[in-house]
Amino acid sequence: MQEAMINRAKQLLADGTVNRVIGWKRGEFAYDITPAVFDSADELDSDFVFDDFTAANVSKYLVKESKKEGKVLAFLKPCDTYSFNQLVKEHRVVRENVYIIGIPGGPKLDAEKIKAKGITGILGVKNENYTLKIDTVYGEETMPFYEAVLDKCASCKSKKHVVYDELMGDEGDVLDSDRFDMVEKLENMTAQERYDFWREQLSKCIRCNACRNVCPACTCEKCVFDNPASGVENKAPADSFEENMFHIIRAFHVAGRCTDCGECSRVCPQNIPLHLLNRKFIKDINELYGNYQAGEDTTSRAPLNDYRQDDCEAGIVHERGVE
């Protein structure tokens, strides 16, 4: 796959369709794959990487990249295309300046899950019949492939590319996923249990802002959390209120726009399941205002920019779920 992608990118660079490519390159470690822009065929040959750790969603980088001169080539996985489409809908990217090649999605691997098995010093991985052969500095280790899969891939919602100029591989379908199971489980807990669960999770937050910075929906040029007058600008949460506030507001600001790409949880250094907050909003919107998948199209109105005269009242919260 990596070879095919590099070759196609080189062709498009050579015939002048695009003048740069956004893809991924290796970071400090083998599992540390980071987005990068490539200007030449040589760079592509030496640095371009696409493997089982290439989970990063590059659509957010296109907000800036698409405003530069000339066209940019972007490789988008199915979940990334939803994010991209949502950005097109919000007029955040210039669609004409992006050439999209749809590439097959995950499942991608989570290095943290491999490390949790006590396997360290990872040099590379190979997937052989769903057994993961991990090459480490201490020799070869194995583990079942599906135990190392990222949470966001384990509950994948769609293998369909909603926007592309050309496709590598086959067209996929929207999947029937179990992504709301954990939200439902929490909803069925008592308020005290839910409170305890979230205190345990959110108290880990160090306010590194990684979840906000990586989120393809968080593209405001001025963010409420960068406002010096807010009292919470660039600092670690001082107490439980600030932890709650940051996470409620972060999730609320992307409610109805979140495509559920799962990047927030993937990048969280503290492994807080942030996607559950976003999924709670998505689930509520689906149940109360009709099924809505952000990024699926570029024409429909976002649920929070829309209303119906017969919408339910806010009191419905009192009637649903467990107290």
Add this chain to the structure above:
Amino acid sequence: MQVNENKEFEPLIVAFCCNWCSYAGADLSGTNRLNYPTNVKIIRVPCSCRVNPMFILRAFQRGADGVILCGCHPGDCHYTSGNYFTRRRMTLLFSMLDFLGIERDRTRVEWVSAAEGAKFAATMNEFTEAVKKLGPNRRLEDLRCRKQ
């Protein structure tokens, strides 16, 4: 919010009232000599949809035990559709607060028109009682703001 061994717990209630309906409704309940608790502190907003989620959270941070948002009845908004947007936003926000385990009875949205002074007083009496039963807000308070 005061908790004293000798005294009953008196909650602090913040009521966001829209300028065109609910604030006038509160005025009417006053001119009608109707009673509603002094626990209720009214904040006037131009429209109920002026209230963003941060306002609600900030009220809790600074010592509110309950927050109620009052606006024009759906269809009667001075700005045509503001309260429809409020309704969706607050439904989602309250649902999220509930999801985080914060007592669902601490938040409420109520539609009060300028002619409903009696409804305003009754709503505030009822809401204050409900919050009084819940006790002080502990799950969404900022310890630094607690008055002792």
